[in-house]
Amino acid sequence: MNTLTAYILRRLGQFVFVIFTGVTLAFLITNLSPVDPVEQSLTQLTSFGASDPRAVELMRESLAELYGLQGNLFEQYVNFWGRVLRADFGPSLSAFPTPVITLIANAAPWTIGLLVTSILITFVLGNLIGALAGYFRRSRFLKVLGMVIMTINPIPHYFIGLILLIFLGFVFPIFPISGGAQMNRPSGFDLGYVLSVLYHGFLPALSLVLAGLGGWFIGMRSLVSNVVTDDHVLYAELAGVKGRKIFSQYVARNAMLPQMTGLAMQLGQIFGGTVIVEFLFNYPGMGRLLIQGIYRGDYSLVLGVTTISIFAVAFAVLLIDILYPLIDPRVKLG
């Protein structure tokens, strides 16, 4: 397993490089923002009445420390890395003095729950239908189903969300139009709460599933129609291997491989949230948090969400790269 260790080490090196570059860029770009969080906080705090200039000066210093803004750019940068490693992004400006990490920790489960569920459902459905459509090319039912999926595909997910919201939320008020769960219900792992979460998440998830289906469908259908003509599939057919086995073991299994990378990339995007869908359904996830942060000039909140997203994407890609040799023997480790 020497080559495996070397491969993982090299891959880890890449991972560190990506994180380093990403976090540096995020730091520099947010630093270019004209919003000065210290002055903003000071304005908020002193807007209620005149304060002693010396007290203001003291406050400015302690705020600069809170936001990690003391010293020149390089000192701030080094300081920032220390905070990243401690997962401390300082207090949120817009929800002062709640720490950014608390806001993220509250929002993350909603986004992860919504997106993991809808991405997995989309992945399984899209690939299954796509594979069947590529394999049974003469089936009329699959042709019609394919056409329906292709018709929905170019519609943006927020538009689908809006239509669902209007029809199933307002015209026929079957589903709730806002929030992640029933307002006055205490959160916990009881059946009522879980059902409430599923009920509230249904429309956002449905709009994501409908919007994402087409991509997987088209990709898988064309991958499968390439594999189907391979000689080893023809041989299996000639040799009387059962159709179900040919489909799963020969065709779908070979065509699945590139799709796995796509899945990992999508899962990595989760932490950015699906901004518009969350905004539309007023879903309490990270996407809505990010939008709030941007609108309110919440420097530390935006930086916190961005940094966590960078970690998540890099980690997801690292994970799939390490797992890939296990599912595809052709990926050489050397």
Next chain:
Amino acid sequence: MSAVLEIDDVSKRFRSGGLLSARTVEAVKNVSFTLEADRPEVFAIVGQSGSGKSTLANMILGSEMPSAGRIRVHGEDITDARSARQRIDFMRRVQPIFQNPFEAFNPLTRIDSYLFSTARRFRDATGAKAQEALADEALQLVGLTIEEVRGRYSHELSGGQLQRIAVARALIPQPDLIVADEPVSMVDASLRMSIVNLFKDLRDRLGVTIVYITHDLATAYYIADRLIIMKSGEIVEQGPAKAVLDDPQHPYSRALRDAILPPDPRRAHEIIAG
């Protein structure tokens, strides 16, 4: 009942194009020939791309149905052998070898387990020992051993090795007919000869009849006992390989023969310059 393979006035038409521009292409037109069981031979089907030779091969293997005519293997009409059991029985007697050795095996399946499952499926070999013995026996016929392929995947082997393994797989069921569709065109030039000789060897030592499909007259001349030359789905010339190629009658066969450049560079240049 003495014929391994009887092709009786077989035609194949394909419909292509959309609803409005539909047209039929006749890929194979009224082809007939018979391969006798008591005289194993290498029978070459020669023609350029689009001549219908691969369609003919697919019909012999049963992956395409003829539009007209009959194909009989050992006197049995294969055109209605559709069930899995009938397919397995058929494949015990007739085995294919394909053009691209890299596509012949599922890239996610180990080659040895492929051979073992062939032994299980067509020779009813149960138990790892029996399967391995049959696989090794077949591999030795093509100059390999089970040790060389154990645990390997297709991407770990060369094209020449894979094509040998494909031949070994075809030999496990002990067929009396092998249909080889351009088996050396994607193998390194330096290894072609060894595979071509392998087919001769199978005919001589095991008495297997081989339908050898190729566009390459030189190989056909070297390996075939008899051949047919096809053009646009029709047989334009047939007979003993040496006789046909030494003295081709049909203008197409002559053109095919003359298209091969002689090894002498001066003569080759004369032909190119016209």
